[in-house]
Amino acid sequence: MKNCDICERDDFSLIATRIREGEGRIVRCNNCGLVMQEADWDSKRLKEYYEIEYQLSNSLVTGKEQSAQEHFNDRIRTIRSVFEKVYPLLDPESRVLEIGCGAGELLSLISPHVSKCVGVEMNSSFVEFIRSNLSIEAYAEDINKLSLEGGFDLIICIATLDHLPNPLETLITMKKLLAPSGKIYIEVPNLDEALNRFLPKGNSERYKEFFWHRAHLFYFDRDTIEALFKKAGFLCDVSCRHEYTLKNFMHWYYLGKPQTDFVTGVTGNEFFSGETQFETRMNGIFNEMESVFKKIMAETFSGDNLCCVGHLDPDRQ
Numbered sequence: 001m002k003n004c005d006i007c008e009r010d011d012f013s014l015i016a017t018r019i020r021e022g023e024g025r026i027v028r029c030n031n032c033g034l035v036m037q038e039a040d041w042d043s044k045r046l047k048e049y050y051e052i053e054y055q056l057s058n059s060l061v062t063g064k065e066q067s068a069q070e071h072f073n074d075r076i077r078t079i080r081s082v083f084e085k086v087y088p089l090l091d092p093e094s095r096v097l098e099i100g101c102g103a104g105e106l107l108s109l110i111s112p113h114v115s116k117c118v119g120v121e122m123n124s125s126f127v128e129f130i131r132s133n134l135s136i137e138a139y140a141e142d143i144n145k146l147s148l149e150g151g152f153d154l155i156i157c158i159a160t161l162d163h164l165p166n167p168l169e170t171l172i173t174m175k176k177l178l179a180p181s182g183k184i185y186i187e188v189p190n191l192d193e194a195l196n197r198f199l200p201k202g203n204s205e206r207y208k209e210f211f212w213h214r215a216h217l218f219y220f221d222r223d224t225i226e227a228l229f230k231k232a233g234f235l236c237d238v239s240c241r242h243e244y245t246l247k248n249f250m251h252w253y254y255l256g257k258p259q260t261d262f263v264t265g266v267t268g269n270e271f272f273s274g275e276t277q278f279e280t281r282m283n284g285i286f287n288e289m290e291s292v293f294k295k296i297m298a299e300t301f302s303g304d305n306l307c308c309v310g311h312l313d314p315d316r317q
């Protein structure tokens with residue numbers, strides 16, 4: 001196994017042997033705390049996985065391989081919370097690159113506000129969709145192998161850096177592609193999210209097994225993502241947001257299992273169909289609680305995503 005990506009030591013403890021898909025090995029660096037999956041992924045394997053397997057095993061609608069259009073339609077319903085974090089970083093003159101852009105959902109929202117958008121995504125059917133339906137420049141290639149003209153004012157990478165076997169190399173690639181005053185906006189799952197810490201025993205174990213995931217090669221907390229940024233030559237501000245609903249949290253808390261799929265987990269916060277006054281008013285309670293819940297999750301860094309705005313460290317250039 002390779003050495004730790006942050007501190008370069010070779011001193012790990014095995015912390016889990018069961019992952020969502022069955023057997024797996026999750027280790028933690030005893031020196032810096034970085035958590036990673038022991039897995040042997042090269043560029044070819046990565047390409048094959050995201051071209052074929054990922055869309056079967058990780059569709060937004062469980063058990064259904066979605067077309068690019070279907071993926072786009074579902075993800076666009078939930079991407080607005082990401083767009084709200086990105087929007088303050090946009091300028092009409094900005095050149096924006098998104099790495100791991102899916103079917104272009106976020107870029108489609110960004111595009112009207114900037115001068116140029118470019119997307120990079122492993123899945124070539126998604127890239128075809130982006131080119132033909134969104135008229136946005138896009139490439140189906142590993143960002144570390146692609147020769148792109150640099151000078152981007154903003155580079156975005158959502159729920160992707162933790163999927164890559166070489167996150168440090170990818171951050172350094174971003175550095176090369178960034179304009180001197182440019183910024184990067186990165187989101188990764190939060191290892192310290194509330195679901196990982198505050199479920200009753202038993203259900204907590206079941207959540208952890210679900211949390212460790214074949215596709216997620218690295219698991220960051222606030223300290224380790226900051227350390228990785230620093231190593232790549234970036235200073236960063238980290239904030240937190242929570243994508244899943246309070247209902248999803250309660251589902252895990254009481255039942256110890258996931259909801260049917262991603263879209264249900266992030267959009268359906270109501271408990272009743274709402275046909276009677278009782279149901280409508282009860283749903284009202286949950287709608288009111290939802291925004292308070294999201295605020296608590298963000299402010300206590302217990303949400304499911306860490307949101308990092310990075311810029312080049314002037315002392316490291």
Ligand SMILES: [Zn+2]
Binds near residue numbers: 008029032
């Ligand atoms: Zn380490």
